[in-house]
Amino acid sequence: MSETATPTSIRNAVIRLAGHSQDGIQSIGAFLAQLAGSTAQDVMTYMTIPSTISGGPSIFQVHLGSGEVLHPGDESDTLVAFYQDSYDNHLSSVKDGGICFYDSDKVEEVQEERGIIHIGVPFTSATIEAIGGNAKSRGKNIFVLGMLCAVYELDREKISDIIAAKFGKKSEDVLRNAMLAFDAGYLWPVHDINHMPMAPGENDLGQERLSTDGNTMIGLGLIAGGCRFGAGYPITPWSTIMEQLRSELPKYGGMFIQTEDELAAVALAIGASYAGHLAITGSSGPGLSLKSEAMGYASMAELPLVVVNIQRGGPSTGMPTSVEQSDLMQAIYGSHGDSPRVVLAPRDVEDCFYTAMEACRLAKEYSTLVVILSDQAIATRIEAFPEPDLNQHWVEPVLDLSERPEDFKPYPLEGLTRHSPPGAKSASGKYPVVTGLEHDEWGHPSGSPKMHDQMSTKRRKKLIELSQNYGDPDIYGEDSGDLLIVGWGSTYGPIKEAVDRLTAEGHKVSQLAIRHIHPLNPNLSEVFGRFKHILVPEINDPGVYGFGQLATMLRAATCNPAIQSLNKIQGLTFRVKEIVTKSEQVLAGN
Amino acid sequence: MSSTAEPKKLTKKELKADHPTWCPACGDFAVLASFFNVVQKLGFDHEKVVCVAGIGCSSRFPYFVNTHGIHFIHGRALPLATGISLSRPDLHVFVFGGDGDGYSIGGNHLTHAARKNINLTYVVMDNFVYGLTKNQTSPTSPLGRKSKTDPRGAIDRPINPMAQLVSSGATFVARSHASQVKHMNEMFERAILHNGFSVVETLSECTMFYPGSFDDSIPRKGGEFNLVGEEHDKQDLAAAMELTGDLTPGKFGVYYETERDTKNELESAWVKDAQAAHAGLSGQDILRKSFSRMR
Numbered sequence: 001m002s003e004t005a006t007p008t009s010i011r012n013a014v015i016r017l018a019g020h021s022q023d024g025i026q027s028i029g030a031f032l033a034q035l036a037g038s039t040a041q042d043v044m045t046y047m048t049i050p051s052t053i054s055g056g057p058s059i060f061q062v063h064l065g066s067g068e069v070l071h072p073g074d075e076s077d078t079l080v081a082f083y084q085d086s087y088d089n090h091l092s093s094v095k096d097g098g099i100c101f102y103d104s105d106k107v108e109e110v111q112e113e114r115g116i117i118h119i120g121v122p123f124t125s126a127t128i129e130a131i132g133g134n135a136k137s138r139g140k141n142i143f144v145l146g147m148l149c150a151v152y153e154l155d156r157e158k159i160s161d162i163i164a165a166k167f168g169k170k171s172e173d174v175l176r177n178a179m180l181a182f183d184a185g186y187l188w189p190v191h192d193i194n195h196m197p198m199a200p201g202e203n204d205l206g207q208e209r210l211s212t213d214g215n216t217m218i219g220l221g222l223i224a225g226g227c228r229f230g231a232g233y234p235i236t237p238w239s240t241i242m243e244q245l246r247s248e249l250p251k252y253g254g255m256f257i258q259t260e261d262e263l264a265a266v267a268l269a270i271g272a273s274y275a276g277h278l279a280i281t282g283s284s285g286p287g288l289s290l291k292s293e294a295m296g297y298a299s300m301a302e303l304p305l306v307v308v309n310i311q312r313g314g315p316s317t318g319m320p321t322s323v324e325q326s327d328l329m330q331a332i333y334g335s336h337g338d339s340p341r342v343v344l345a346p347r348d349v350e351d352c353f354y355t356a357m358e359a360c361r362l363a364k365e366y367s368t369l370v371v372i373l374s375d376q377a378i379a380t381r382i383e384a385f386p387e388p389d390l391n392q393h394w395v396e397p398v399l400d401l402s403e404r405p406e407d408f409k410p411y412p413l414e415g416l417t418r419h420s421p422p423g424a425k426s427a428s429g430k431y432p433v434v435t436g437l438e439h440d441e442w443g444h445p446s447g448s449p450k451m452h453d454q455m456s457t458k459r460r461k462k463l464i465e466l467s468q469n470y471g472d473p474d475i476y477g478e479d480s481g482d483l484l485i486v487g488w489g490s491t492y493g494p495i496k497e498a499v500d501r502l503t504a505e506g507h508k509v510s511q512l513a514i515r516h517i518h519p520l521n522p523n524l525s526e527v528f529g530r531f532k533h534i535l536v537p538e539i540n541d542p543g544v545y546g547f548g549q550l551a552t553m554l555r556a557a558t559c560n561p562a563i564q565s566l567n568k569i570q571g572l573t574f575r576v577k578e579i580v581t582k583s584e585q586v587l588a589g590n
Numbered sequence: 591m592s593s594t595a596e597p598k599k600l601t602k603k604e605l606k607a608d609h610p611t612w613c614p615a616c617g618d619f620a621v622l623a624s625f626f627n628v629v630q631k632l633g634f635d636h637e638k639v640v641c642v643a644g645i646g647c648s649s650r651f652p653y654f655v656n657t658h659g660i661h662f663i664h665g666r667a668l669p670l671a672t673g674i675s676l677s678r679p680d681l682h683v684f685v686f687g688g689d690g691d692g693y694s695i696g697g698n699h700l701t702h703a704a705r706k707n708i709n710l711t712y713v714v715m716d717n718f719v720y721g722l723t724k725n726q727t728s729p730t731s732p733l734g735r736k737s738k739t740d741p742r743g744a745i746d747r748p749i750n751p752m753a754q755l756v757s758s759g760a761t762f763v764a765r766s767h768a769s770q771v772k773h774m775n776e777m778f779e780r781a782i783l784h785n786g787f788s789v790v791e792t793l794s795e796c797t798m799f800y801p802g803s804f805d806d807s808i809p810r811k812g813g814e815f816n817l818v819g820e821e822h823d824k825q826d827l828a829a830a831m832e833l834t835g836d837l838t839p840g841k842f843g844v845y846y847e848t849e850r851d852t853k854n855e856l857e858s859a860w861v862k863d864a865q866a867a868h869a870g871l872s873g874q875d876i877l878r879k880s881f882s883r884m885r
């Protein structure tokens with residue numbers, strides 16, 4: 001046992017909880033995250049879930065920070081190991097000189113040479129003793145929470161409130177046991193280290209802050225964007241969105257339907273869209289493949305539709321609970337024929353809300369299919385961020401059943417498509433049929449070569465027009481330099497942190513997070529031209545030609561030979577240092 | 591649904607759209623004519639009638655009716671119509687399609703639309719063949735029938751559509767015949783007036799690829815058109831199943847009819863309760879309440 005941690009306050013703490021899925025480590029992680037959000041600290045969590053129902057090994061990592069937290073932590077400062085396998089598998093994640101708490105009822109300590117401070121605490125028996133009766137070991141997660149609160153000197157009162165809010169609903173007994181376990185953990189005499197008080201949070205508490213995960217914010221963003229009808233079929237990690245919308249939409253006069261499969265889900269959503277509502281469906285992995293025919297229909301018929309894809313490890317059933325960014329090409333091109341659609345990717349939990357709202361707006365305004373491409377990491381991790389201002393961000397849906405004028409044409413060659421939903425009268429006495437066949441301006445099927453050319457142009461042009469309203473690409477750092485790191489989705493945080501570290505080393509490095517995956521911002525060529533090197537980190541395979549999926553699109557769109565790929569295909573997100581190392585190589589010219 | 595002061599009934603002229611592109615004497619013409627008859631008689635508001643179809647010759651139906659319509663993809667007309675029906679209870683939703691569309695590629699959806707008792711009317715134009723793709727075996731093609739995909743004759747046992755419909759949970763199941771316009775009129779009318787999932791399996795001859803397929807049920811061609819007997823108890827599921835035992839040529843009429851809450855009603859009840867529990871709150875207020883639980 002080497003030096004002990006210093007008693008001065010710390011700005012960042014990465015805590016990894018390693019146990020089995022039934023131990024409730026997710027809930028301690030969630031409590032810590034919620035506490036951070038309400039005390040002006042920043043937080044990002046990361047978890048793995050085994051794909052087996054119960055008993056599989058599982059981790060929950062919480063990165064707390066008094067300032068901005070951009071990634072869940074490359075390595076942990078503190079490990080909490082509940083079992084021998086948790087200890088054996090995760091000790092390597094602890095940084096040199098870090099701390100490892102382990103359940104001394106279950107874990108044998110091993111000899112190691114990295115100066116990790118080992119602290120054995122009998123989580124299991126101490127919890128049983130604290131709660132008494134036949135408590136078994138339930139509650140040891142709360143015991144650990146108490147212990148961590150003491151070690152990091154977190155706000156005991158606030159966390160008690162959070163526990164009370166969570167368990168008070170169940171029964172008084174449950175709450176009392178939880179508090180007994182918490183207090184026992186809090187008061188457990190932890191020797192060998194001094195307490196490491198977390199520095200106070202630096203976020204503005206004038207504005208309310210939320211702490212939650214990305215899927216929740218997509219669901220709420222869809223509601224704020226005016227979406228009132230949806231349908232889906234369960235699949236991890238998409239399911240939590242459908243579960244949430246099923247419960248929430250009725251409050252707003254809407255509904256979400258569980259269907260027999262994804263083919264039906266997308267069809268129901270298209271039916272509701274045709275009926276005049278803004279509708280949503282979504283899925284992950286295999287479910288997206290099943291929806292692709294009908295998504296092509298929405299593109300052809302120009303019906304507004306939002307499709308959410310929470311990407312996971314593929315192909316086929318792949319790695320259902322791992323992160324990957326390998327559906328980008330599918331999102332853009334994944335239907336037969338030329339079937340243009342919009343693809344948006346949120347970059348963090350907060351952005352999920354605004355991306356969902358933007359998807360709703362674009363779908364309606366351009367009568368188009370919009371795919372939201374999120375991923376497992378954003379979907380499940382918790383972050384803290386300012387509460388959206390609903391006075392500014394709210395769209396009240398309207399069902400437009402006004403009579404359509406004599407000269408109404410659903411598919412004008414010059415102008416955007418506007419449908420006439422059933423229930424709307426036609427002044428001409430003629431009623432339209434919406435179709436997946438190529439059609440003329442009135443929607444009549446047409447096999448004319450000229451009409452196919454003109455209608456394909458119309459469907460293409462609306463996307464070009466839409467992209468011209470994006471505004472300038474949002475660059476982090478200087479707008480010219482030696483290296484631009486371009487990413488999308490959940491790699492936003494690690495890339496930003498990498499840019500900060502490289503800039504601190506004296507490099508001229510900036511970041512561009514692409515939220516508009518398709519169509520791309522038309523100004524990218526010009527932006528790329530201002531940098532010597534462009535590096536595109538992606539969690540997908542570099543393929544036969546050596547470039548990730550976004551990098552391939554960027555090369556096609558800009559023909560810029562400076563674009564390079566950095567790919568990772570382990571079902572894991574990037575560590576900051578992986579991006580830093582590769583960037584240093586690129587900057588050194590090798 | 592809206593009751594105007596003087597309900598003006600639709601005329602055939604108002605209901606007709608493009609002339610059908612079906613082959614001469616295709617059974618589907620008669621189904622269309624019967625549909626016009628019934629819609630005229632029932633006096634719906636023109637703009638509230640919606641015709642939905644998947645893909646197939648029969649699925650071209652919406653183009654030939656001048657009402658709101660949607661021509662979707664192969665096999666998925668029922669889930670699409672479910673989306674319309676649930677989200678717009680003010681509409682009269684009709685679904686048309688063939689045996690391939692409804693019993694093969696879309697077979698799973700039929701079971702679920704039926705068990706959920708979605709409020710709509712579904713007319714299957716069963717011709718025992720794939721018409722649009724030019725004569726391949728369909729799920730109702732009889733054993734031994736030669737087609738482009740079964741040059742030695744069909745070897746797969748055909749499904750029994752009536753048995754499937756009756757057991758699916760549909761609350762109105764009838765069988766009719768395109769050569770019997772009066773019978774179709776009656777079946778369609780009863781199906782439309784039924785509250786819930788109503789389906790009429792309608793034998794409709796493909797004169798191009800399977801002429802004579804239904805001669806055994808056409809009296810003027812020497813067949814027998816037998817009606818479901820007066821004594822049949824339509825509410826009795828077992829009796830209805832028994833009727834499905836022999837369909838060569840079998841009986842025509844209502845096999846099964848019952849009352850059960852529709853999904854439309856059950857979902858609306860939830861919406862009503864949820865809204866009552868949040869009475870006086872705007873959408874923003876409700877969302878703010880959700881936010882407050884994440885602070």
Ligand SMILES: Cc1ncc(C[n+]2csc(CCOP(=O)(O)OP(=O)(O)O)c2C)c(N)n1
Binds near residue numbers: 647664691692717719
């Ligand atoms: C996904 C898909 N698979 C295959 C087809 C080709 N296809 C179109 S209609 C049809 C069968 C039509 O048969 P049925 O539904 O009985 O209608 P009918 O033409 O006999 O009225 C097929 C196989 C298609 N359009 N889409």
Ligand code: SF4
Binds near residue numbers: 616799
């Ligand atoms: S091919 Fe058969 S089903 Fe199709 S239109 Fe001709 S006769 Fe009717």
Ligand SMILES: [Mg+2]
Binds near residue numbers: 690
């Ligand atoms: Mg057929």
